[in-house]
């Protein structure tokens with residue numbers, strides 16, 4: 377039985393009337409005094425190679441503590457300058473829950489680069505995160521493999537970061553680079569693609585110059601991911617609490633709108649509305665656990681026709697959002713444009729447009745219609761999303777949670 381709370385009454389009206397319910401959206405307010413601290417829980421594991429004493433790092437454990445501490449001290453003040461961060465959080469705290477050891481695979485030197493992903497997969501298999509004990513798990517190694525932070529599973533959960541055998545006369549730069557590597561991989565894990573601009577923390581390189589930083593857009597995207605991580609932690613609890621209402625609404629949508637819904641979920645925090653292969657020149661649309669909408673476009677130089685077409689589409693979408701009054705000035709709108717290359721022939725471009733949950737909710741129909749008219753989302757899904765939005769407003773359960781529930785029960 378539904379308890380007669382206000383959302384339940386609204387839902388009943390909605391269910392009985394069979395017509396879209398007009399509910400005025402009241403944007404949530406975030407009182408200044410009650411902003412939470414953005415917490416990230418991490419743990420770290422050193423492999424056998426990393427545990428060996430080396431110049432400047434006789435004992436691996438304090439060495440890792442020091443590197444984590446320095447990375448945090450550099451990242452925190454950067455994030456705190458982001459207006460998107462300031463909107464939701466008062467401060468940031470990276471809490472290290474454990475520092476332990478792991479046994480890494482040893483590949484022949486010439487095959488190490490080739491096996492980078494195998495190395496990561498091995499770490500994920502040996503040290504899987506269970507029961508959401510941490511948000512991010514870091515493997516430290518001094519084997520000469522490229523470091524990895526998984527960006528195509530945003531937000532990622534695993535990092536492999538590397539240290540080197542330092543020489544006495546370059547200890548400072550050597551360890552600075554170890555900290556930079558960790559910051560760079562954390563950036564990936566928190567949602568950032570490469571950006572080959574000088575002094576950029578996300579530049580695709582092995583050595584970062586002093587004063588390398590995240591751009592303003594990068595900081596704000598990280599802030600959005602932090603909000604997603606925070607909201608994801610209580611997602612299952614919210615679903616459990618609202619189960620009856622979700623069940624009834626889901627049945628109603630199925631019965632009345634032939635709602636055979638399939639949205640793809642990734643890592644429980646990002647719901648893909650349309651998901652395409654990253655390698656192809658394609659556009660991804662996602663509603664995040666933060667409530668924001670991301671439109672992501674990736675392309676590789678060479679496929680000019682599609683690339684130019686999509687580049688123009690992103691630019692047009694950006695201009696459309698600006699006309700709606702969604703502004704970059706207060707970071708309701710983030711346009712993260714990057715490019716990077718792995719060789720002369722391999723040049724990549726990534727563009728992300730992110731709309732804060734408040735503005736997205738406010739202009740939901742217009743934005744979804746725009747995406748539909750411009751062939752970025754199918755007519756079928758446009759219709760379904762609008763129904764979910766109405767059900768969401770009627771029940772007080774947010775759109776992301778609805779999508780999550782529906783994708784799990786289909």
Ligand SMILES: [Zn+2]
Nearest residue numbers: 560564570580
């Ligand atoms: Zn990278």
